[in-house]
Amino acid sequence: MYKVFVNDTPIILTSSQIKENNYPVYILKNSITEEIVHKLKNKKIKGVNLYTPDLEKGWQDFLKTFHIVSAAGGLVLNTKKDILFIYRSKKWDLPKGRIEIGESIEETAIREVEEECGIYDLKLIKPLLTTYHVYFQEGMKLKETYWFLMTSDYDEELVPQLEEGITKVLFKNKEEVVKALKNSYKNIELVYDSYLKM
Structure with a gap:
C-alpha cells in the first residue's frame, strides 16, 4: 500500500479488499483525485481508501495528477x-x-x-x-x-x-x-x- 497525507489525514492506495480502518472506500479509476484531496483538506472526511486491483499501475496513475x-x-x-x-x-x-x-x-x-x-x-x-x-x-x-x-x-x-x-x-x-x-x-x-x- 501507499500512504499519502493531506494535512495529516491519509489517502491509502491499496490493492487489498480487506478494510483495515473506518475510512470510505473509493475505486481509483472512478475517482477524481483533486476532489478527494479537497475533501480531506476541508476535513469533510478523516481519511480515504483508494482501491486499485494493480497497485503499481494505480500508483503511477495517481502520481500523474500532481x-x-x-x-x-x-x-x-x-x-x-x-x-x-x-x-x-x-x-x-x-x-x-x-x-x-x-x-x-x-x-x-x-x-x-x-x-x-x-x-x-x-x-x-x-x-x-x-x-x-x-x-x-x-x-x-x-x-x-x-x-x-x-x-x-x-x-x-x-x-x-x-x-x-x-x-x-x-x-x-x-x-x-x-x-x-x-x-x-x-x-x-x-x-x-x-x-x-x-
Whole structure:
C-alpha cells in the first residue's frame, strides 16, 4: 500500500479488499483525485481508501495528477542513539529539503541535514523509506521525501538554520522523542516507526 497525507489525514492506495480502518472506500479509476484531496483538506472526511486491483499501475496513475517535488532527509543518531530533531512552524520535524539539479538523493539528504542543523561528520547508513504529502503552493503539489538513517559523533554546538524558519535543533532521547511525536507530522511517525522496525 501507499500512504499519502493531506494535512495529516491519509489517502491509502491499496490493492487489498480487506478494510483495515473506518475510512470510505473509493475505486481509483472512478475517482477524481483533486476532489478527494479537497475533501480531506476541508476535513469533510478523516481519511480515504483508494482501491486499485494493480497497485503499481494505480500508483503511477495517481502520481500523474500532481506536480511532484522531490526531497531527502535524515533520521540522525548520535553516539547515545538519541535522534536529531528540528523545531519549525511550532512542530517537531526531522531535517530534510529539496533535491537540487545534479544532486543524488543521498547528497541532498546529507547537505540538508548539515545546513538545517549545523552538524557535520554525518555517515549515511541505509535508506529507511519514502513518505508522501500533498501541499498547496501555486497549485496542488505532492512532496516525496526519501529518508535515510544516519549517524554522527559530532559534539559541537548545533546551529538551527534560522532563514528556513528553524528555531531549535536538539538530540532527543527515547522519552523525549515520544513526546515530540505528539506535536509532529504523521509522516515523521512513519519514519520513526521504520527505524524502530530495523
